[in-house]
Amino acid sequence: MANGLPNPLLTADAARSLVDSVDAFLFDCDGVIWKGDQLIEGVPETLDLLRKMGKKLVFVTNNSRKSRRQYSKKFRALGLEVTEEEIFTSSFAAAMFLKLNNFSPEKKVYVVGEDGILEELRLAGFECLGGPEDGKKNILLEANFYFEHDKSVGAVIVGLDQYFNYYKMCYSCRYASLCIRENPGCLFIATNRDPTGHMTSVQEWPAGAGTMVAAVSCSVQKEPIVVGKPSSFLMDFLLKSFNLETSRMCMVGDRLDTDILFGQNTGCKTLLVLSGVTTLPELQDASNTIHPDLYTNSVYDLVGLLQQ
Template identity: 90%
Template sequence: MTRQTREYWRPAAAGRSISSREGKKAMAEVLLTADAARSLVDSVDAFLFDCDGVIWKGDELIEGVPETLELLRKMGKKIVFVTNNSRKSRKQYSKKFKALGLDVTEEEIFTSSFAAAMFLKLNNFSPEKKVYVVGEDGILEELKLAGFECFGGPEDGKKNIMLEANFYFDHDKSVGAVIVGLDQYFNYYKMQYASLCIRENPGCLFIATNRDPTGHMTPAQEWPGAGTMVAAVSCSVQKEPIVVGKPSSFLMDFLLKSYNLETSRMCMVGDRLDTDILFGQNTGCKTLLVMSGVTTLPELQSASNTVHPDLYTNSVYDLVHLLES
C-alpha cells in the first residue's frame, strides 16, 4: 500500500487457531445434538446464514431450509444472510430468495458487493474518482446506488487485446479504486486494465470482495471462486488487496448498525472454515459449521485444520429435527 492508502480504514483479519491436539479434543465435543441445539438457540438472538452451500447450491434450494427459517422466526430469532458472492446486489438477491419461495427482505441481506461500496463510502472516496470493476452486475449496481461512477464488469468481458508490436494499452487516469470479485467474464483485457490502474494511478485502491478459492455456482460441482481472479491481479501488481468480505469483520460493522444486538448473541452458520467460521470467530459470534457445502468431515477433523467451529452438523435442517425431538 502507498502512504496515502495506508490511511484508509482496514478490516480486521485475525482469527483464532488451536493446536491439532486441542482440535481433536474439541471435535469430540462439538457435534450438534438435541441438547446442544436447544442450548444454542437459547443463547442467541440472531442467526447469520451464509448462502452458497448453506441455503442453496446454484439455483437449487437445499432440503429443509424453509422449515428451518420458519422455525427460527417463530422462536423470535432474527435472520440475516451474509454472503461473499458479489455477482448480485442485495436487491437481486432478494429476488432470488423470492423465486425460491423464501420471504427475505433486502435489509436482511449483506453481500460483499455491498461491503465494497460501503468501504468506499466510509473512507470518503472522492466523487471525482471512478471505480473500475473486475466482477459482475452486483458490484456495479451497489456502487451506483452508493453514488459512485463505475465501469468495467460484464461489458469488458467482450473486449480483446491485440498483442502487436508497439501496441500501447491506454487506461482512465481518473480511476481511484479497482474492485475485484467473482467474474465469469474474466479475461486478459480486464486483468491488464485493473493492473494498470493499480500500478500507475497514484493512490489507487485495490479492493477484493473476498478470496474464496471455489464456490457452488451450480449444484453439480464447485467452480473457481473470486479468489482466483483476485490472485491473478494481485500477482500482476505484486500487492495484496483490501478484503471486505468474510472473514474480514467489515460487514459486521454495518450489520450491527442495523440490529441492536451483541455479537456474543449471534451465531454464524456457514459451510466454509476459512471464511464463514473464521468470520464468526473474528467478530465474537458463536459458530455452526454445516456439511452441505464445501467443507467435509475429514477436512474438519484433519490435523492440519486450525479453524474449529463451536458446533458442526450435516445441514441446517438438523436444527429442526433436533429442536423438535
C-alpha cells in the same frame, strides 16, 4: 471447544442451548441455503421455525455477482421471503468501504466482476466502469500498441467474474494494474478470496473470486484490502443495522476459512454445516486449526433436534 472436543456434533441439548443463547442467526448462502439455483432440503422449514421463535435472520454472502436487490429476487424465486435489509453481500461491503473511507465522488471505480458490484456502487453514488462489458474487449499485442487507461480511476474492485477468460485477463489485469500502479492513491479492493464456488447444485468449481483476485494481485505484485468474510468489515454494518451484541449471534456456514473464521473473528458463536464445501474428514483433519463451536450435516437438523 465444548465437552473437551474440538468439533462437537450438534445434539438436541446443544441445539436448544444454542437457540436460547442467541438472538440472531447469520447464514451464509452458497452451500447453506442453496447450491447454484437449487434450494437445500429443509431450509424453508428451518427459517420458519427460527422466525417463529423470535430469532433475527441475516444472510451474509461473499458472492458478489448479485446486489442485495438481486439476491432478494433470488430468495423470492426460491419461495423464501427475505428483504434487502436482511442481506449483506461482499459487493455491498465493497461499496460501503469506499463510502466510509470518504472516497471522492469525482473519482471512478474500475470493476473486475459482475453486475452486483456495479449496482451497489451506483446506488452508493459512485461512477464505475469495467464489469461484464470488458468480457467483449480484446487487445492487439502489436509492436506500437499503447494501452490507455482512465487517470481518474481511484479504486479497483475485484470479485467473482464468470466472464473471466484469458483475453479478459489480459485486458482487465492490464487495466487494473495501470490504475493501481500509476494513479496516485488508487485502492485495490477484493470482495473476497474464496478459491471455489458452487456454480451448480451438484459440484463445487475451482472458480471462486479468489482466482480472479490472484490474477490481478500477481500482475500488480500487491495484496488487496479484503472486505468480505473472514474480514470483520461487514460486521460493522450488521451492528449498525441491528441492535445486537456479537455474543448473541451465531454464524452458520459451510466454509471454515471464511464463515467460521468470520464468526470467530467477530465474537459470534459458530455452527458449521456439511452441506457445502467443508467435509467431515477436512474438519477432523489434524492439520485443521479452525474449529467451530458446533457442526451438523445441514441447517434442517435444527428442526428435528429442537422438536425432540
